[in-house]
Structures are given as C-alpha cells and as structure tokens.
Amino acid sequence: MAVRKLVLDDVFEEALYTLIAIHCTIEDYRLAYLLNKHLGINLVRKPSDLDCKKDKSAYSIFEWKDNKQLTTWNLVSNICKTQETLPQNNQQSLFSTQEYITKTFNLISEYKDVNYFLKIDNDNNFSKEAYILSHILNIPQVVTAFSVDVNQLKSKDNLIFS
Template sequence: MAVHKLVLDDVFDEVLCTLIAIHCSLEDYRLAYLLNKHLGITLIRKPSDLDYDKGKSTYSIFDWEDDKQLITWSFVSNVCKTESFQQINYESLFENQEKITKTTHLIPEYKRVNYFLKIDNEFNLSKEKYIVNSILRIPQIATAYSIDSSQLKSKDNLIFS
C-alpha cells in the first residue's frame, strides 16, 4: 500500500497584518468616532467584547470590513480594569472590605498602549505611514506608531474570530 504525505507548510503561514499602537486617554467610543472621521472608515462596536480568562478580562472591540478592498479593520482596547472586594480581617466588631482594582492587558508587552488598530492586510511602508500620520493629526491622541506583530510573544491574543 502506498503512503501519501501531505506537506502543509504554506497553508499555515502567519497571517499578515498591520498593527498600530495608539496612546490616548479618550473613551473607546469617542476614539472610534474620531478614527472613522479622520481615516474615512466605519468602525462599529461588536455586540460582545473580547473575553479572556472566562470573563475575568474583557476588551472592547470595534471592527469594519472593507468589501471593496477585502480588508478587515479592528480597533481594540488594550486595558481591562476589574474591581473586586477583598475581606480584611481585623480584630474588630465590624467586617471590613477593601476595593481592589486589577488591571490586565491584551498585549502585556505594551502595557502603556491604550488601544490597538489591527488591519488584516500587509500595507506597503508608504500606506502604513500615511495611516499613522492621519491618526497623529487627531489632536486628542498623544502618539501612534507601527508595531511588528511577528515579534510579539502574545500575538495569539490578536486573533479576534
């Protein structure tokens, strides 16, 4: 009986995408509006947030599928803050609870980044610079820059589907 071997090296190549980090203190919906206005796109919030660790950390996500150029744009928050109460036992008559705020990040390597704009298409350098410069023209944004997604340790967190 003949043995057939399938070689799938080319099938599972890394997905090419452009990743832009955005430093901004605005809420996600306001920044999505400004990105829509300045980039000429139509980001819409998804009905459900990205859920990691079974609800322990959720990240807001907006996306837009450009049917003309077959490109998907995703705008996602990098920061998740959760509040919990911790019981403190002192030798007293009253129970004390302390509020604890825990911060988690979608991409832990970039803890100071507030948002990421992921474009599921590898643009040439001039188009990528044009997008970053358009984002930098928004007065409320402190800074924005491109990130090489192939160098990230937690790049699996950027798979949104």
C-alpha cells in the same frame, strides 16, 4: 517505503495584518469616532467584548468590514481594569467597610503603556500603513501612534478575534 515530511514553517510565519499601537487617554468610543472621522472608516462597537478566560478580563472591540478593499478593521482596547473586594477579616468594628483592589490586565503584555491597537486585516499587500499612521498622529487627542512588528510579539494569539 518512502517517508514524506510536511513542513509548515513558512505558512504560519507571515502575518497578514497590520498592527498600529495608539497611546491616548480618551475613551474607546471617542477614539473610534475620531478614527472614523479622520480615516473615513465606519468602526462600530461589537455586541460582545473580547473575553480572555485565563485572567477573566474583557476588552472593548470595534469592527468595520470594508467589502470594497476586502479589509477588516478592528480597534481593540489593550487595558482592562477590574475591581475585586478583599476578604473581610473577622474583627468587629464600629464601621464596617469593604476594601477593594484594582487589578490591571493587558491584552498584549509586551506593550503595557499602549491604550489601543488598530488591527487591519488584509489578505493582499497593504501599502497604506504610512498614510494611516500620519492621519492618526494628526488627531489632537492622540499622544503617539506607531507600527508594531507582529512577528516579534509573544502574545499575538490574543489578536485572533474571530
């Protein structure tokens, strides 16, 4: 009896999207507006945030589907800050105060200093990466932006939005 072996290594290795890291200090809606203006796209906030169950964090996400180019653009926040209350100790005091602790989580933990990621999904060969990167760098509020090699990421599963 013949034994057949199915090898799927080549299927899952190739990333079919471009990922651009953006470092800036402005709010997410403001960056989406500036990207729309400078790139000629139409990013719109999705009704629900991107939730990570393991660390109970949520990341804002904007999306635009370009039907002419068969491309999906996503702008996602990389940083989530949550505030938790510390448990009260049983000491009685004149002034009872709540103490809070702020925890910071990252969607892509390898890039902790990056504020946002622009993910461009395209099944075809996407050749406008340098053009897009130069336009993003021309935005005065953006400190820096650079391309990310998706195949080197350990937490690339967090970039699956659908």
